[in-house]
Amino acid sequence: MIPYGKQTISQGDIDAVVEALTSDFITQGPRVTAFEQAVANKVGAKYAFAANSATSSLHLACLALGLGEGKRLWTSPNTFVASANCGLYCGAEVDFVDIDPISYNLCPSALAEKLAQAEKDNTLPHVLVAVHMCGQSCDMQAIHALSKQYGFNVIEDASHAIGGKYQGEYVGNCRYSDITIFSFHPVKIVTTAEGGMSLTNNPELAKAMENLRSHGITRDTDSLEDKNQGAWYYEQQDLGFNYRMTDIQAALGTSQLSRLDEFVARRNELAQRYHEKLLSLPLKTPVVAENTLSAWHLYVIQLDNPDCRRQVFDAMRAAGVGVHVHYIPVHTQPYYRKLGFDWGQFLAAENYYHAALTLPLFVDMTEEEQDFIVESLAKVLA
Numbered sequence: 001m002i003p004y005g006k007q008t009i010s011q012g013d014i015d016a017v018v019e020a021l022t023s024d025f026i027t028q029g030p031r032v033t034a035f036e037q038a039v040a041n042k043v044g045a046k047y048a049f050a051a052n053s054a055t056s057s058l059h060l061a062c063l064a065l066g067l068g069e070g071k072r073l074w075t076s077p078n079t080f081v082a083s084a085n086c087g088l089y090c091g092a093e094v095d096f097v098d099i100d101p102i103s104y105n106l107c108p109s110a111l112a113e114k115l116a117q118a119e120k121d122n123t124l125p126h127v128l129v130a131v132h133m134c135g136q137s138c139d140m141q142a143i144h145a146l147s148k149q150y151g152f153n154v155i156e157d158a159s160h161a162i163g164g165k166y167q168g169e170y171v172g173n174c175r176y177s178d179i180t181i182f183s184f185h186p187v188k189i190v191t192t193a194e195g196g197m198s199l200t201n202n203p204e205l206a207k208a209m210e211n212l213r214s215h216g217i218t219r220d221t222d223s224l225e226d227k228n229q230g231a232w233y234y235e236q237q238d239l240g241f242n243y244r245m246t247d248i249q250a251a252l253g254t255s256q257l258s259r260l261d262e263f264v265a266r267r268n269e270l271a272q273r274y275h276e277k278l279l280s281l282p283l284k285t286p287v288v289a290e291n292t293l294s295a296w297h298l299y300v301i302q303l304d305n306p307d308c309r310r311q312v313f314d315a316m317r318a319a320g321v322g323v324h325v326h327y328i329p330v331h332t333q334p335y336y337r338k339l340g341f342d343w344g345q346f347l348a349a350e351n352y353y354h355a356a357l358t359l360p361l362f363v364d365m366t367e368e369e370q371d372f373i374v375e376s377l378a379k380v381l382a
C-alpha cells in the first residue's frame with residue numbers, strides 16, 4: 001500500500017538521534033533549546049517552545065491567552081479535532097466558522113458575518129484558531145483586521161504548514177497572530193515522532209507557555225516570591241503540565257529542519273505533477289492563492305460526483321493506494337453533536353467533505369508511484 005503520508009529519515013537524522021541518546025541529557029535539555037532557536041530563526045519569530053505534541057502546544061497557547069470558562073473559541077470545522085478540543089480543555093465554549101470552498105480554509109467573509117451577529121448577541125469569541133488546511137495559509141491579513149476590529153486573539157494552527165509562506169514570509173512569524181503552532185507528527189512536513197511547537201513574539205505569552213509546559217514551576221530568580229532561598233528552591237505558581245519534548249526528539253527535529261526547504265520544494269513539484277496529470281479527470285484539483293506558498297502536507301481533490309466517493313475510496317485502497325479523507329467536519333463528531341452541534345450547520349465544510357479525497361503525497365514518493373496513483377484513479381473513475 002502506498003501510504004497517504006510518511007516521514008523521510010536520513011542517515012544524518014539517525015546519527016543525530018544516536019548522539020543525543022548517548023549524551024548526558026535525554027529528556028528536555030540543550031537540544032530542545034537548540035531546536036526551538038533553530039525553528040524561531042528559520043520562520044522569524046522571537047520565542048519558540050517545543051512540546052510533546054501540537055495538541056499540547058494548542059492547549060498551552062489557549063491557557064496563555066487566558067481562555068477559560070465563560071469564554072469562546074472559534075475555529076474551522078474542516079480540521080483535525082485538536083484545533084477545537086483545546087478550547088474545551090480550558091472549559092471554554094467552542095463554535096465554528098464555515099470554510100471557503102476554493103481554499104478549504106476558514107472563510108473571512110463568513111467570519112465577518114458571524115462576528116457582526118455575535119456582537120449583537122454579546123457572544124464574541126476570545127480566541128480564533130485559524131487552521132492552514134493542507135499547508136496553505138489562511139487569509140491572515142483579513143483575519144488580523146477582524147481581530148483588531150472585534151478584539152479577539154488569533155492562534156494559527158500551522159500543523160500542516162511549516163515551511164510554507166504567506167506574502168513572501170514564512171508561516172510562523174506571527175505577523176498577523178498572537179501564537180503559531182507547528183506539529184511534528186510523522187505525516188507532517190518535518191517530524192520528531194511526536195511533537196509540537198508554539199511560537200510568539202509576545203514576551204508575556206512566551207513566559208506563560210514555558211511555565212505551563214512544566215508544571216507551572218519556576219526557578220527564575222526574578223520571578224520567585226521568596227528570593228532568599230538556596231539553589232534547590234523552586235516555586236509552583238500556576239497549575240501546569242508535563243508537556244515537555246525530549247532531547248532525543250529535538251535532535252531529530254533539528255536534523256530534519258535543515259532539509260525543510262528541500263522537503264517543501266519536492267512536495268510542490270509533486271503537487272504540480274498531480275495538477276497536470278489530473279487535468280482531464282472528473283474532479284477539481286486544489287487551488288493555491290497567489291500570495292501563498294503551500295507546504296503541501298495534503299493533496300486533496302474534490303470529486304465532481306460525491307455520490308461515488310465511497311466506491312472510489314474502496315477501489316483505490318483495493319488497488320494498493322492509501323487514499324484518505326481529510327476532514328470529517330468536527331461539528332458532526334458524536335462528541336460535538338452531544339454539545340448541540342449537528343449536520344447542516346456549516347454547509348461549505350460538509351459539501352467539501354462529501355467530495356473530498358486525499359491522494360498520497362510525501363517526499364520519498366517516486367514519480368512511478370505517482371503515475372500509478374493517477375492511472376488507478378483514471379481507471380476507477382472511468
Ligand SMILES: *Cc1c(COP(=O)(O)O)cnc(C)c1O
Binds near residue numbers: 054082083157196
Ligand atoms: C496533526 C494536527 C494536530 C495535532 O497534532 P499532534 O502533534 O498530533 O498533536 C492539530 N491540528 C491539526 C490541523 C493537525 O493536522
